Amino acid sequence: MSPIPRHLLDVGDLGPDGVAEVLRVADSFVEVGHRANPKVPALRGRSVATLFFEDSTRTRVSFETAAKRLSADVLSFATGSSSLNKGESLRDTVETIEAMGIDAIVIRHPSSGAPAQVARWVQSCAVVNAGDGWHQHPTQALLDLYTVRQAFGGGDEGTERISGLRVVIVGDVRHSRVARSQVAAYAGLGASVTLVAPPTLLPPSLEGWPIAGVSHDLDRALRSADVVSLLRLQAERGSGQCVPSLREYTACFGLTARRAATMEPGTIILHPGPMVRGVEIASEVAELPSARITDQVTNGVAVRMAVLFLVLGQGTTEGSDHG
Amino acid sequence: MGEPAAAAGAVLVQGGTVVDATGERRADVVVAGGRVQAVGLDLTAPPGAHVLDAGGCVVTPGLVDLHTHLREPGGEESETVETGCRAASVGGFTAVVAMPNTDPPLDSAAAVRAVLDLARAATAEVAVAGAITVGRRGERLAPMAEMAALGVRIFTDDGAGVQSAGVMRRALEYGGALGVTLAQHCEDASLAGGGSMHEGSWSSRLGVPGIPGLAEEVMVARDIALAGHTGTRVHFLHLSTARSVDLVRRAKADGVPVTAEAAPHHFALTDSDVSGYDPVFKVNPPLRSQHDVEAIVVGLADGTIDAIATDHAPHPPESKDLPFDQAPPGMLGLETALSLAITELGLPLRQVVGLLSWRPAAIAGLDVASGGEQGGPVVAGSPANLCVIDPVATWTVDPSALASRSRNTPYAGRTLTGRVRHTLFRGEPVVVDAVAQR
Incomplete structure (x- = not known):
């Protein structure tokens, strides 16, 4: 079959x-x-x-x-x-x-x-x-899984290594098809998924979503993450009305160099692209070895x-x- | 609201049980000249009478739909006054209230008169609802007195709610002096903003922008306050949420002059039916949660909701073949409403018929007490608008067999209990054995 x-x-x-x-x-x-x-x-x-x-x-x-x-x-x-x-x-x-x-x-x-x-x-x-x-x-979530497996398992070892990983998805979950696919894909393989966003960028209901939790505090969430997956702020889908300003969004939910420095060694950073540098991810963070964006x-x-x-x-x- | 246009031939409705607001009794009904001539046991057919078998059936006043989109003028590819009234007849309705969101909208005496003219030859009475505001734009009051002079008793901008509380207050104050009812499509545009289905767990999973129940509830609450202040009656169109039902229940207990209707799809379907993204399930207000459905059923059972109204909204097939968010909202309702109510509500038949006949007739000002000819009772001398219902017959909905010009029923393939067997409009058998006669 x-x-x-x-x-x-x-x-x-x-x-x-x-x-x-x-x-x-x-x-x-x-x-x-x-x-x-x-x-x-x-x-x-x-x-x-x-x-x-x-x-x-x-x-x-x-x-x-x-x-x-x-x-x-x-x-x-x-x-x-x-x-x-x-x-x-x-x-x-x-x-x-x-x-x-x-x-x-x-x-x-x-x-x-x-x-x-x-x-x-x-x-x-x-x-x-x-x-x-x-x-x-779906193919974005699959290539993310592939990249995570490559980073944590290497080679063609199957998907067991993804089980138990702590995945933090940050940003505009509400308007994001990527997030909906990622949550299903990661959770389906046993990873623990936390969503980090302001309430206005979360879906109205998370009933039935296979997630470990929701946080509005990126700094705290980053301290216990194996995978940090960033989402683009989708201005064309109306996310502009969901936050007061890009500046405030970046201050609260952007992966700045300061924040990236607090992450555990070995944590990887993913972004589905296209990136808006300086908003959800700082330019220098996108260039770090832990950022696997080109691999994706x-x-x-x-x-x-x-x-x-x-x-x-x-x-x-x-x-x-x-x- | 005049006398029957033509004196139809005599009809004997034989062997049924008459059910109306006054009670129920085994009786034959003789109809001639557009009026009920006799009601009683074992009546003899007048010479040449058309005998309609009503064995095992109930004979009720014709059904009255408070909420029909006839689409004419401007949407004739979906429905016309003629085809919409034929669908109404098949569904047991002898009167429909035609919504004004046509193209052009029914916001002037001339526009209202045009639809009334089209309805002269139709198989059901057409009462026109006039627009509250010019162009249904929610800004300037439409000439309500001019339309009321033509017999318009209900005004609404249906399809949209009057967004401005100030405009709605003025409309209620002005309409109060005319003795008319203002009907509201409760939907706050700033909360509904671009949504295509009920906001909840299904919309969140499906990634479809949602319309929260809140969008309806804030306007229901606002209009209860406005009705209480002005004393003018507000009728709430197609209530869809549990909280809306609660608000209306409390308003009625407080003596605020409000009435409400619910559509069959808001007790027969839920937002989970949207899971396949089939736009035939797209409607506004949207299909809500199971919790809301249960509250609608309770509201109908305890009288909080006064009437079942179809929100019959025909659309041509190509418009329902679009992506979900691009397809227009609306579904057919006239030919399935009674059967869905019998099948889904679990209420005594007389209560179901009341929700579909004499109670909406009174809200629309079409009842005998208001000088109209709808809603019964079935007694000698009353207008012969009758519906003969087989309450135990089962049938399966086949879109291609509908009398409507459109096919957008969400109930295709669903087997329902209870069926309209005959409909008499002003004494004329317009439906015999579930088949439209013209």
Whole structure:
């Protein structure tokens, strides 16, 4: 039984076994990335469409690089270049793309739930959520787990080392799809998650969230953290009204050099990007060896290769020749 | 509110139990010339009468919907006065109050007259609710006296609440002299701000911006204060939260002139139904928590909430195929309201019918005591607006079989108990054996 669902909409859909499988497959693709010709024929003849309804550079490029390294054909649609600006509905766009024989749709959309709706509309396409509204960004959480495992476990040791880690997620949880995916992903592997934010940047209800707690005191939370994961203040989603000023936000919730110096040795810093230096993270902190932000980007390609490979590889005979 | 347009042929409703505000009794009903001619046991059909079997059924005054969006003018792709009234008939309604959030809005005598004209040939009585403010913008009072002169008894900016307490106070003071009721869609825009579903554990998990119950409750509380101060009656549209029900219960105990309605979806569905992001479950006020649903049921049972009103809100399929936050709110209600009330509330049938017939008729000023022709009682000489209900029949909701022009019912595939068998409007059998006759 494959632990990989047909669509990847929510990181919770994978379950611990599915997450472990993604990370295991990503290990072999990290190695591919180091080759002179970083390409394998695993998805030759398959086609992947990236459908981005929201500005994004890193996630779209990361997915497209991943698909190309697997030798898939890549079609890129973005608002501004597609018929979406001509009044065509999301449903018609998706049905049109599927009618072209595309095997997987990687979708980013500003509306929470849009990928779930797309998954209901398609017949045979796989749908991979590249971020929907405030809801989910599953591959971001997976690449975070990969990076954490690399830092604390090394190599391809499985996911046991993540269990028991103390993860502190700082910032605009309310508007963050990254946080929603991270909480599910970390907690699913047994890590202990603490959210740190002012009340106005927390979701209205945390009922049912698998977290250890909530804190409004970053200084205290940093003293017992193995992983500090920062979130961007999402001004475009209205977080500007949730804090009096960026200056006050930084004073209370920014990872300043002074705060970074109080962290235990071995604590790592993650940021999903794009960073706003000087707001949630000081420039010099982003350059510390404990900041694994560049690793996250590198690992992102391998993790997305694994996701595309597993989602598209089901039921095909090409499944075993990726190494 | 005039006499029946045409004297319909005689009808004998045979073998049922008459249920109205005065009680219930086994009786046949003879109807002719648009009026009830006789109510009694074992009546003989007049020559040439259409005999409608009511065996095992209850015969009630026609249902009255305080909250219908007929969409005409401006939204004819969703519904028209004709199709909306046909849906009403199938649902057992013989009168609907048409909401003014059309395009253009019903904020002038001319606009009201146009809808009344369209309703002349319809299969249900259409009472128009006029807008409180010009363009429903919440700023300047609409010409309420001019509209009241055409028979408008209810004013509302439904779709939005009147945000300014000062404007609402003025509207209540002005409307008080006209003897009309002001109906409020209670939603403080600064608290609701861009939300698409109930704010709570589900919205937090789904990442959907929420509309807190608080957005409704602060306006309910405000308008209770305004109604108490001005003495003008406020009717609360589609109450959806437990706290709103409590506020109204206390206001009534204090003698404040308020009434309230609740929509079937606020006792038949919860915010967990939104978990699949299907916009057919998007409605405003949003589907609330289980706790709120339970409070609505209690409020209906103890009389705090006076009426069940459908908030029938048709939308064309393409608008419900949009991403959740982009889709318009609203769901169909006319053809399922009675069955949902029978199925979900666990109340005696007579109480359910009261919530759907004579109590809303009185709120709308359509009852006999107000000079209207709705809400019964079913006695000789009364207007023949009747509904024949089979209280034990079960049926499964099939969107494609609805009489409405739209298909956006959230109950597709749901099996319900209780069904309208026949509807008589001004003596004419407009629905026979659950089938619309025209």
